[in-house]
Amino acid sequence: MAYTITEKILLAHTDKKTIAPGDFIYAKIDLALGNDITAPIAIQEFEAIGVKKVFDRNKIALVPDHFTPAKDKKSAEQAKILQRFARKHKIVNYFEVGQMGVEHALLPEKGLVGPGDLVIGADSHTCTYGALGAFSTGIGSTDLAAAFITGCVWLKVPKSIKFIYHGRLRPWVGGKDLILHTIGDIGVDGALYMAMEFSGEVISALSMDDRFSMCNMAIEAGGKSGIIEPDDITFRYIKSVVRRSSFVVRKEIQRLKSDEGARYHKVVEYDAAKIEPQVSSPHLPSNAGPVSKFKNVKIDQALIGSCTNGRISDFRIAAKILKGKKVNSNVRLILIPATQRVYSQVIEEGLAEIFLKAGAVLSTPSCGPCLGGHLGILASGERAIATTNRNFRGRMGHPDSEVYLSSPAVAAASAIKGRIAHPEEI
Amino acid sequence: MRFKGKVWKFKDDVNTDEIIPARYLSTTDPSELGRHCMEDIDPDFSKKISKGDIIVAGRNFGCGSSREHAQIAIKGAGISCVIAESFARIFLRNAINMGLPILEVKDIGGIKEGDYLEVDLNSGSISDLTEQKEYKAKPLPKFIQEIIRSGGLLRWIKKTNGSVKLKAQSAKLKRKT
Numbered sequence: 114m115a116y117t118i119t120e121k122i123l124l125a126h127t128d129k130k131t132i133a134p135g136d137f138i139y140a141k142i143d144l145a146l147g148n149d150i151t152a153p154i155a156i157q158e159f160e161a162i163g164v165k166k167v168f169d170r171n172k173i174a175l176v177p178d179h180f181t182p183a184k185d186k187k188s189a190e191q192a193k194i195l196q197r198f199a200r201k202h203k204i205v206n207y208f209e210v211g212q213m214g215v216e217h218a219l220l221p222e223k224g225l226v227g228p229g230d231l232v233i234g235a236d237s238h239t240c241t242y243g244a245l246g247a248f249s250t251g252i253g254s255t256d257l258a259a260a261f262i263t264g265c266v267w268l269k270v271p272k273s274i275k276f277i278y279h280g281r282l283r284p285w286v287g288g289k290d291l292i293l294h295t296i297g298d299i300g301v302d303g304a305l306y307m308a309m310e311f312s313g314e315v316i317s318a319l320s321m322d323d324r325f326s327m328c329n330m331a332i333e334a335g336g337k338s339g340i341i342e343p344d345d346i347t348f349r350y351i352k353s354v355v356r357r358s359s360f361v362v363r364k365e366i367q368r369l370k371s372d373e374g375a376r377y378h379k380v381v382e383y384d385a386a387k388i389e390p391q392v393s394s395p396h397l398p399s400n401a402g403p404v405s406k407f408k409n410v411k412i413d414q415a416l417i418g419s420c421t422n423g424r425i426s427d428f429r430i431a432a433k434i435l436k437g438k439k440v441n442s443n444v445r446l447i448l449i450p451a452t453q454r455v456y457s458q459v460i461e462e463g464l465a466e467i468f469l470k471a472g473a474v475l476s477t478p479s480c481g482p483c484l485g486g487h488l489g490i491l492a493s494g495e496r497a498i499a500t501t502n503r504n505f506r507g508r509m510g511h512p513d514s515e516v517y518l519s520s521p522a523v524a525a526a527s528a529i530k531g532r533i534a535h536p537e538e539i
Numbered sequence: 540m541r542f543k544g545k546v547w548k549f550k551d552d553v554n555t556d557e558i559i560p561a562r563y564l565s566t567t568d569p570s571e572l573g574r575h576c577m578e579d580i581d582p583d584f585s586k587k588i589s590k591g592d593i594i595v596a597g598r599n600f601g602c603g604s605s606r607e608h609a610q611i612a613i614k615g616a617g618i619s620c621v622i623a624e625s626f627a628r629i630f631l632r633n634a635i636n637m638g639l640p641i642l643e644v645k646d647i648g649g650i651k652e653g654d655y656l657e658v659d660l661n662s663g664s665i666s667d668l669t670e671q672k673e674y675k676a677k678p679l680p681k682f683i684q685e686i687i688r689s690g691g692l693l694r695w696i697k698k699t700n701g702s703v704k705l706k707a708q709s710a711k712l713k714r715k716t
Contacts, residue, residue, distance in 0.1 A: 137682040150564050154607055157567070162693050180565060187565035237605040237629055251605045253633035255692050263696060267682070301552055302599040306628050335599060337628055397552065484561040484604070505556040505603060512560075512579040 115374035117273045118342055119308040122248040122369075126231045134272040134376075142172065143247075144225060145260040146234030148216055149177040153194040154254035155235060159261050167202045168264035174206040174225060174234075175199050176216040179480045184487035214452025214478045217241035217329060217420035221321075222452055224355035228343035228366045233257070233266050238420050238502065240331040244324035245351070246343030246369055248308075251332060271337045272378040273308040275371075278315035280386040285536045287430075288323030289422055289500065289520040291315070291383075292330045293391035297401025299381070305335035307378060310371065315385045316341055321350040322426040329421045330502050333398040342370045392498075392533060393518040396506040404523055407533040414445045414497040415528035416509075417521045418476075419483045422500035423451025425458045427521040432464040434525040434539050435471045441531030446473035447489045449481050473528070485509050491516075498527045540640065540660040542619040543668075544591040548652040549580070551597035555604040555630070559612040572608055573615025590617040593658065595650050597623065601630025610639045620658055622647065622665065622676070635683055636692035642676035650674070 114131060116124065124132040126140040147155055152175055159167075167173060175195045183189035199207035206225060213219070217238050220226050228246030232239065235257040242249035252266065260266055276295060296303070309331045316324070324341050331339030341347075348362045389403035394410075417423070417431050428450060440446045448468055450456040456478060459465050468475055474489075481488035483501040491497055491510030497517070499509065504516035517533060526534040556579070563575045577584040594613070600623035601609060610633050613621065620640035624647055634641045640660050650656070654669035663676035679687070689695035 137680065151605060151607070154567055158693055162697060185565065191565055235605055237603065239605075251629050253605050253610075253629060253636060254607045255633065255636035259636075259692050259696055262693075267686075267692075269680075301602060302625065302627070305599065305625065332629075335602065335627060484556070486561060503554075503556070503603060505554045507560055507579040508556050 115372035115376070117308070117310065117371045117375040117377070118246070118369060119248055119273055119310065119338065119340055120270065120375070122229055122231060123268065123270055125229065132270055134270050136270045137267060138270060139265050139267050140231055142233055142260055142264055142266055143230040144172050144174060144232045145257060146174045146176065146216060146220065146232065146236065146239060147257050148179050148236055149181060149188070149192045149195055150179045151235035151254045151257065153191050155257035155261065156194055156198045158255060158258035162262070164262050167204070167261045170203050171205050172264065173204050173261065174220060175204055176208050176213060176219060177210065178213055178215050178478070179484065180486050181213065181479055182210050182477065212453055214454070215420045215423055215480055217325070218423055218451035218455065221245060221325070222354055222454055224351070227351055228347060228369050233260060237332045238329050240336065240338045241325055241329040241420060243328035243331065243338050243340035244321065246341060246347055248338055248340065250338045269306070271306055271308045273310050274304055275310045275312060275377045275380045277313040277380065277382045278311070278385045279313055279382060280315065280384050282315060282385050283389065285390050285522045286388055287520055288319055288326040290388055290391040291385065292327040293393050293398065293401040293518060294383070294388050296330065296334045296399050297391070297393065299334055301333060301397055301399045302335040304331065306337055309334065309336045309339045311339065311341050317344060320426060321346060322424040325424065326421050330398070333502055390520060390523050390535060392523060393504055395504050395515040395517065398502065398504060398518060404519070404533060404535045407517065410517065410533045411496065412444055412498050412527055412532060413495040414447065414489060414491065415524045416447045416449070416482055416489060416497060416499040416501065417524050418447070418449030418451060418481065419501040420451060421502045422521050423449060423455065425455050427500065428455065428459050428464050429462070431521045431525040432467045434522060434536055435473070435529070436467050438471055438529050438539065440472040440528050443531050444528050445489070446471070446528040447476065447482065448473050449476045449488065450478055452478050482509050498524050498533060500524050542591060542593065542640070542658045542660070544593045544619050544656060545589065546593055546595050546650055546652055546654045546656055547584070547588060548650070549594060549596035549600070552599045552602055553596050554602045555606055555609045558601065558609040559606065564606060564608055567608065567611065569611050569615030572612035573617065576612040576616040585616045588617060591619045592617065593656050594618055594621045595623070595647050596621070597647065598625045600626050602627035605629045605633070607633050607637060610634055610637045614639055620660070622658070635686055638687065638691045644674050644676050
């Protein structure tokens with residue numbers, strides 16, 4: 114039987130002998146994640162049912178990242194529910210403010226996810242870890258409560274779509290541009306209930322940070338998961354983050370690839386050389402087009418951060434563009450490193466100085482304004498360019514504000530110009 | 540389960556930020572969340588509807604976040620069930636797990652805002668009493684029906700004694716599906 118990588122991982126987490134798309138399985142999980150928005154509901158449900166112990170205190174991650182450092186009293190109470198639960202059950206992977214980071218940037222960096230793992234998270238962008246060759250998907254708080262109890266999740270085995278990116282990337286084009294272009298092509302429900310498998314020579318050459326950006330946005334096409342076959346780039350990354358000094362890549366993990374003859378719902382191919390830096394206009398991520406189409410659009414704010422583009426390479430690109438330049442006097446540029454480690458790197462590498470001299474704001478890690486929480490909310494009629502993942506109406510503040518999605522390079526160039534700009538213009 | 544209520548129609552791709560904006564996520568209180576349901580699409584939505592009313596929407600209803608605040612808000616506002624041409628996957632599983640009745644109907648084009656519907660959740664049949672038309676929802680898979688019949692995921696787990704019976708349970712599922 115020829116399987117896709119997704120089917121192989123799912124099969125390995127059940128007691129079944131075979132598996133096929135459409136099957137309902139009850140699968141064992143390697144890690145269950147919750148945050149300060151979703152975990153409080155799960156914890157209430159867990160406690161209401163009267164269970165005394167979690168299934169495994171090593172396999173739960175709790176990250177207060179959305180409205181933290183607590184933006185108001187109510188948010189502080191939600192975060193407190195996580196903290197209390199984590200202490201009571203001695204949850205190993207609870208990350209307090211100061212060690213905390215945006216969850217989907219934090220967990221890989223802490224070495225908590227690896228190829229072949231099955232990860233669920235009560236956050237839609239849990240699909241990010243597919244970049245490491247894991248099956249990972251967003252679920253709800255009730256699922257999370259159930260996972261706390263049983264260590265299992267019910268899943269319908271998804272069909273897979275294979276995306277193949279040929280050719281070579283143009284300058285200033287990265288993972289974010291590829292995924293915006295793809296969502297623009299297939300639409301916000303183009304991969305509904307399906308696994309999106311990214312492949313081809315472009316993906317093989319892509320850095321881990323770019324791979325994370327791509328898998329992160331699988332949900333924006335309705336996808337259940339995004340996944341990339343693990344390769345040397347993956348293994349090098351994992352060796353660099355895993356604390357176990359004896360880490361060796363197991364044989365079966367090295368062979369964790371889709372079989373020849375595996376069945377796909379469809380195969381979509383792109384010539385990457387034709388893809389310009391992309392921008393998605395309000396109010397859907399699928400409104401994607403080349404940056405040149407949006408050059409007259411003036412902006413009030415630029416945001417670089419989030420679980421999509423808050424990693425160190427994102428800030429390195431931004432710094433390259435902003436070095437010696439000033440942020441336009443009509444624009445607020447907000448930079449939010451996704452984790453404490455990225456934040457330290459931004460300082461150690463001298464990027465912080467470049468940003469501050471340019472007139473940008475550098476914030477502590479948080480999901481912050483991405484979902485309209487805090488640290489840069491838009492007023493009515495205001496327009497932002499953001500490296501985040503969603504530009505739904507009102508997502509970043511007032512219902513009459515607008516969000517354009519882009520890569521960090523385009524966001525940085527736009528902050529200088531005061532309008533949406535191609536990085537080449539700087 | 541049967542419901543009767545007035546239709547409130549929505550477009551394709553209604554997202555969770557529209558169902559309940561993130562600015563209200565610092566609470567889980569059903570009546571408070573219900574008051575803000577669909578607020579950014581129609582600020583008066585929660586005031587206009589009556590208990591038992593029905594949301595009818597196009598494709599990809601509930602896309603976006605995994606927040607169960609969306610289901611809590613819809614239930615809190617007094618909506619009895621949601622009918623859509625398709626549901627985003629996390630919204631779908633949350634609705635099943637939390638016991639918010641949902642029905643998938645291929646083409647909702649004939650149902651108009653303000654129509655009165657009668658919905659039979661067990662059979663999946665929908666009668667538009669105003670237009671005198673009948674619709675049939677796509678039947679839910681057996682496994683999902685089993686969760687709904689148990690009254691949601693946690694009750695199903697309690698009934699099946701959680702992980703202890705995991706092996707037996709998944710063997711049972713294999714036979715059924």
